[in-house]
Amino acid sequence: MAKGNELKQRATRAIIAHAFFRLESALTIAMTMILVALFPKPFPWWQWWYWLILGLVGEVLIVYTSITDEMTKRQVIADMLRQEFNPREIRSREYRQRVEKALEYRQRIEEHVRSATAGVLRDHLLDTTAGIADWVANVFGLAKRLDRYTNDEILLQDRRDLPREIAALQARLQREDDEAVRQELRQAIAGKQEQLTNLEKLQNMMEKAEYQLETTLTALGTVYSQLLLIGSKDIDSGRAQRLRESIADQVAALQALQESLDEVYGSSSKR
Secondary structure (H helix, E strand, O other): OHHHHHHHHHHHHHHHHHHHHOHHHHHHHHHHHHHHHHOOOOOOOOOOHHHHHHHHHHHHHHHHHHHHOHHHHHHHHHHHHHHHOOHHHOOOHHHHHHHHHHHHHHHHHHHHHHHOOOOHHHHHHHHHOOOHHHHHHHHHHHHHHHHHHHOOHHHHHHHHHHHHHHHHHHHHHHHOOOHHHHHHHHHHHHHHHHHHHHHHHHHHHHHHHHHHHHHHHHHHHHHHHHHHHOOHHHOOOOHHHHHHHHHHHHHHHHHHHHHHHHHHHHHHHOO
16 A cells, blocks of 8 residues: 555654654763763773764664654654644535544544553554554545545536537537538547546545545544453454454555545546
8 A cells, every 4th residue: 555655654754853853862962062072081091982982872772762662653653643634734624624533533542552551452552553543644635635626616617517518519510511520529529528427427436435534434433432442351352353454444445545536536637
């Protein structure tokens, strides 16, 4: 899934950037520079560049713990999602509210996972909810596409004008005697009919996307409620596995729908 891989790559870059720019990293660098400048040789056997080595080791440890700590990674990804998937980018109030609801579900899921006692249960919850970020990303992408379509004046105008234009060309074709002109008219009619067919197909897919967006939010809420019921006794049961599969299925379905919408939308936009 290209979209999921792209999100993971951005998340990885965000985690690495967080590791280098976190407060502990800045303090380590600042302290190293101060020690080199003020105490270059605190002992007779000490060399000033020893401070650089210690500072480098400390920086490596900070970066390593940032990258490997699962809770830190989840917090960085949550911050990235809030920045990248800004509901205010969506003009339609209806779709904006749905994105806000998806982000709220994800935040509550993250809070629940963080509140779990460190150990096997938390690790299990982290593994179970690993696909939630991709899920929310796809909800945002679908809402953006629906928002773009409902506010695309050109497509709305085409859907209104094409039947009338086709009828006018067909009437002209009936009156035309010149074969060369008739051939051009047939090609023009065929092109407009193809575009109208694509627009009707796009409209049907947008209606499907509307339904999918609503059912997706319902499924996200269901996953959240089921997640709250998972306890230590469920670690070896099938409940968590079913949740993982449900999340993966939702992500795959949303991604496939978005790709189909992009393909049909591109065809419908050609005039």
